[in-house]
Amino acid sequence: MKFSKRMDGLDSAIFSVLDDKKRELYDKGMEVINLSVGTPDMPPASHILKTLSQEAGKAANYIYALSELPELIDAVIAWYSRRYGVELLKDEVLSMSGSQDGLTHIALTLADPGDLVMVPDPGYPIFSVGPSLSCAILYKIPLLKENSFLMDFDKIAPDIAHQTRLIIVSYPNNPVTAIAPPEFYEKLVWFAKKYDIAVVHDNAYSELVYDGNRGGSFLSIPGAKEVGIEFNSLSKSYNIPGCRISFALGNKDMIKQLKTLKSHIDYGVFLPVQKAAIAALTGPQDCVVETVATYQRRRDVLIDSFQKIGWSIPKNPGTMFVWAPIPDNYSSSVEFTLDLMEKTGVIVVPGSSFGERGEGYVRLALVQPEDKIIKASRLINQSGIFK
Ligand SMILES: Cc1ncc(COP(=O)(O)O)c(C=O)c1O
Numbered sequence: 262m263k264f265s266k267r268m269d270g271l272d273s274a275i276f277s278v279l280d281d282k283k284r285e286l287y288d289k290g291m292e293v294i295n296l297s298v299g300t301p302d303m304p305p306a307s308h309i310l311k312t313l314s315q316e317a318g319k320a321a322n323y324i325y326a327l328s329e330l331p332e333l334i335d336a337v338i339a340w341y342s343r344r345y346g347v348e349l350l351k352d353e354v355l356s357m358s359g360s361q362d363g364l365t366h367i368a369l370t371l372a373d374p375g376d377l378v379m380v381p382d383p384g385y386p387i388f389s390v391g392p393s394l395s396c397a398i399l400y401k402i403p404l405l406k407e408n409s410f411l412m413d414f415d416k417i418a419p420d421i422a423h424q425t426r427l428i429i430v431s432y433p434n435n436p437v438t439a440i441a442p443p444e445f446y447e448k449l450v451w452f453a454k455k456y457d458i459a460v461v462h463d464n465a466y467s468e469l470v471y472d473g474n475r476g477g478s479f480l481s482i483p484g485a486k487e488v489g490i491e492f493n494s495l496s497k498s499y500n501i502p503g504c505r506i507s508f509a510l511g512n513k514d515m516i517k518q519l520k521t522l523k524s525h526i527d528y529g530v531f532l533p534v535q536k537a538a539i540a541a542l543t544g545p546q547d548c549v550v551e552t553v554a555t556y557q558r559r560r561d562v563l564i565d566s567f568q569k570i571g572w573s574i575p576k577n578p579g580t581m582f583v584w585a586p587i588p589d590n591y592s593s594s595v596e597f598t599l600d601l602m603e604k605t606g607v608i609v610v611p612g613s614s615f616g617e618r619g620e621g622y623v624r625l626a627l628v629q630p631e632d633k634i635i636k637a638s639r640l641i642n643q644s645g646i647f648k
Contacts, residue, residue, distance in 0.1 A: 270393050275595060275614050282602050294637045296625040297608045299435065299581065301500045303555060305541075306548035309499060312540035316533035326529030329356045333535045336542040337508055345478035352513045353486070355520050356530050356538075358505040360465055360492040361387055363519065364429070366526065367509075368392035370518040371459050372426040379428040381412060383436055383612060383619030385463070388429045400425065403618045410439035414452040422456040430479075431463035433470060433579025436615050436624040440470060440579045446482040453488035459515060460489025465507075468498040468549050470579040471557045480511050490515045497581060498549055499541045506530050506538045556581050559627040559634060566638035571647035583625045584612075588647060594623050604644035607637045 279297070286293050304310075316322050337354050341347040357363045364387040372378055374396035380388040382401035389399055400421055404410040412430065430449060432441035446462075453460045462479035470476040479491045494507035509519055530538075563583060564576055574585040591597040594611035601607055601623075610626075612619030629637070641647065 267394060267396075271390065273614075275611060278595075279598070279602075279608070279610075282599060283608060286602060286606055291606045293606045293608060294629060294633055294640070295608045296627075296629060296637065297610045298628060299626050300502055300628060301497060301552075301581065302628045302630075303500045303552055305500045305504070306544070308544045309501060309504075309537050309541050309548075313504060313533050313537040316536040319533075322532040322536075324532070326532050326535065327524075328529055329354070330532070330535050330539070333539050336539045337510070340542045341478065341480070341510065345481050347478050347480045347510075349480075349510055350513070353511055353516055355509040355516045355523075356535065357492075357507050357509060357523070358527060358530055359496065359502075360463060360494040360507040362505075362523075362527075363492050363507065363509050364388060364461075364463065365391045365394065366522055367461055367519060368395035368397050368427055370515070370522050372397040376427075377421065377425040379417075379425055379458070381429070381431065381434070382617060383615030383622075384429075385431065385435045386615070388431070388463070389616075392427070392429075397426070401616065401618075404434070404437050404439070405618070410434060410437040411441055411445050412449075414448055417452075419456075422452070422458065425456060425458045427459045427461065428453065429461045429463065431465065433466040433476060435466065435580055436582055436610070436612065436619065436622075437584050438577035438580045438582055440474070440476070443477070443482065446479055446485070449479075450482055450484045450488055454484065458488070459512075460485075462489060462491045464491050464493045466497060466580045467493055469553060469556060469581055471553065471560065471576075472578065474578065476579065486511045488512065490519075495538055495541055498552070500548075500552060501537065501541070504534050504537055506534050556627050559629070559631055562631045563625070563627065563634045563638075566635050567641070570638055570642040572641065581627050583627070585609075585623050585625055587612075587621060587623055594620055598623055601641070601644075601646065604646060605637070605640040607640060 334354050338349050341349050376397050377400045378392035378397040379400045381404050402412045467476040490509050490511035496502035577583045587597040594613045598611040609623040612622030
């Protein structure tokens, strides 16, 4: 059977190698500490679970949803006003079955084959995969340590900017964990206006910001709504990644086009999931505070215990990840990842799987309890990798 060339671009050779290695470790009976997956291990709050299960028990909720419940739109508008000081109108809100859905489809609404789409490098894979499926050409903007992992718009040639239809930006950033100051977003709005580029800001980790800081919204920047939209997901903030729901918010023309496209692809978010989202957004928010505190504690334990065994890692200001430099004596992040797995059973993600500029790093997810993190540091110490 012949498959499309498009599928060649989805080849993830490194993940099959890691999967094979993982299976090998399990077969050997080795204990595995998996710090690779970005799936929260914490449960959703009980009021969210209760709403979802009650609503799932009602036969009337099994129709095609087609669009958002009016109460859901109201809840989202109130959430953005309360949490970010951003006022939204009803036609500036669209629900999606996760931001992954929006990121897969957004370039179809903005870019014709051959148009440029700017994405970060390193970057969360769907930022590149989505536009590539739309046959857009990727222009990768390096996120460099020396620039605090922020995109540097001054380094982009005007002729490249003129050919660009869409830029995908995301802070707090997966995988590099950086957060961006308001001045960065002001420059982004300026850049987008100057070259007539649509902006998508993926705010998947809006709540996962540490050390007393709070995440914000791109839409709170003057002029942002004129140039772009924000995706905000409930997956990480409320520990419901499998209960698929997130929102596209902001520029109403972009929302309208995305809504039209999606009306041909899906029939809306399952009504019990919409009700669960209403419960999450309008209910008590201490579950979010608790989640943030747990990730921060795990981060501190990881950074301290790894520091003691000779692996010095900068403290991540946001997200549920740490972005760790690999030791000098390894030639690549893949080589280091495989050696670490073999010698310790600790699984991480090689930085190069997020793009060329991710080389030299690995990403660790804070998805294990503190005792497991300490155990991981002990195993790494015993392996002698950092001696
Ligand atoms: C940066 C980023 N955006 C989007 C997503 C996916 O979010 P959702 O569950 O809403 O599809 C993730 C998930 O890991 C992510 O890291």
